[in-house]
Amino acid sequence: MKTKNIIFFTSLFLFAGIGELFFSYPAPTYNPFDDVFNVSRERLVKEGCIEDIIECGYVNITKDFGDGISMYYQFFGDEKIIQAKGMFIEIDTLWNNDDFEDGKLIDNRKRQFDSLKIDFNAIKRKLKKFDVDILSVQKSKYDFVLDVNVMYKSYQKEFDLEIRTHEGVRFLELFYSKPKSQKTWQEYSDDLKIYFIDLLGLYHY
Numbered sequence: 001m002k003t004k005n006i007i008f009f010t011s012l013f014l015f016a017g018i019g020e021l022f023f024s025y026p027a028p029t030y031n032p033f034d035d036v037f038n039v040s041r042e043r044l045v046k047e048g049c050i051e052d053i054i055e056c057g058y059v060n061i062t063k064d065f066g067d068g069i070s071m072y073y074q075f076f077g078d079e080k081i082i083q084a085k086g087m088f089i090e091i092d093t094l095w096n097n098d099d100f101e102d103g104k105l106i107d108n109r110k111r112q113f114d115s116l117k118i119d120f121n122a123i124k125r126k127l128k129k130f131d132v133d134i135l136s137v138q139k140s141k142y143d144f145v146l147d148v149n150v151m152y153k154s155y156q157k158e159f160d161l162e163i164r165t166h167e168g169v170r171f172l173e174l175f176y177s178k179p180k181s182q183k184t185w186q187e188y189s190d191d192l193k194i195y196f197i198d199l200l201g202l203y204h205y
Contacts (some may be wrong), residue, residue, distance in 0.1 A: 030063050031130050032071050032087040033152045033159075037178045039073060041080045049073075058083070068171075069126055086175040089126060091118055093169050116170070118163075123172070146172075 025040035028047070041061065045051065049061045052072075060072040068090030074083050124134050127150075135156070136149040144163040149156060161172045 028073075030065075030071050032085050032174055032176055033130055033132050033150065033157065035179070037082045037085070039082060041073075041075060041082075044073060065129070067126060069129075082178055084175060084177040086173060089123060089172045089174075091123075091163075091170045091172060092116075118172075 025038055025043065026036065028039045028044060029036045044061045044063075047063075049063045052060045052062055054060055057077050059075045059077065061075065062070050062072040064070045069087065071085070071087040073085045075081070076083055120134060120137060127134065131153050133151045134148060135151055138147045139145075140147050140160065146161045146163070148159050148161050150159065151157075159174050159176065161174055164171055164173055
C-alpha cells in the first residue's frame, strides 16, 4: 500500500512538471494595457530587457521602445511570477543648473515643473503603437495623478497616470497590478505541489 502511494504522489509531481513544460509561457506582448501577465522572466532577459532593482526588493524588467517610451514587467526579488506591469512616457526635459541649490532641485521649482501643461496629442501619437486611444483625461483627487480613460482595441479601460520627474526629465508612469483573479500555470502547479506535500506529511504521521 505504501509503495502505491509513493507511485501515486510521484506521478502527480511529474504531472505538475510536465504541465509546466508543455503549457509554457506565451510570448511577451510588451503591452502594458492588455491582461497578459503570464510571461517568462527568463525570456524577457534573453530578449534584451534590462533588470532594474527598485524599492522594497522589487525588480522591473524593462524594454525600451525609443521615442521616450519604455515598458516594464515587475517581479518580487528572484521570483518568476509577475506582480504588475507598467510603462514610462517621457513628456519633456525641464530644468538646467540654475534650478538647483546645493545640488538639489528647489522644491517650489519642481512643483512648477510638475504642474506644467502636458501635450496629450503627442502622448496619443506615442500610444498608437499599443493599439490605445486616449478618450478622456481628468485630474485625480491625488496630487500629480491623472485619471485616464482609454480605448484598447474594442475595450474601454481606466488607468492612473502619475506625473513624475527624474534627473530633469518629466514623464508619466502607468502602473497596472495583476488582477488577483489571474493565476499562471506556475502558481497552480506550486499550489498543487504544496497541497500534496501536506498530504504526504499527514500520511507520514
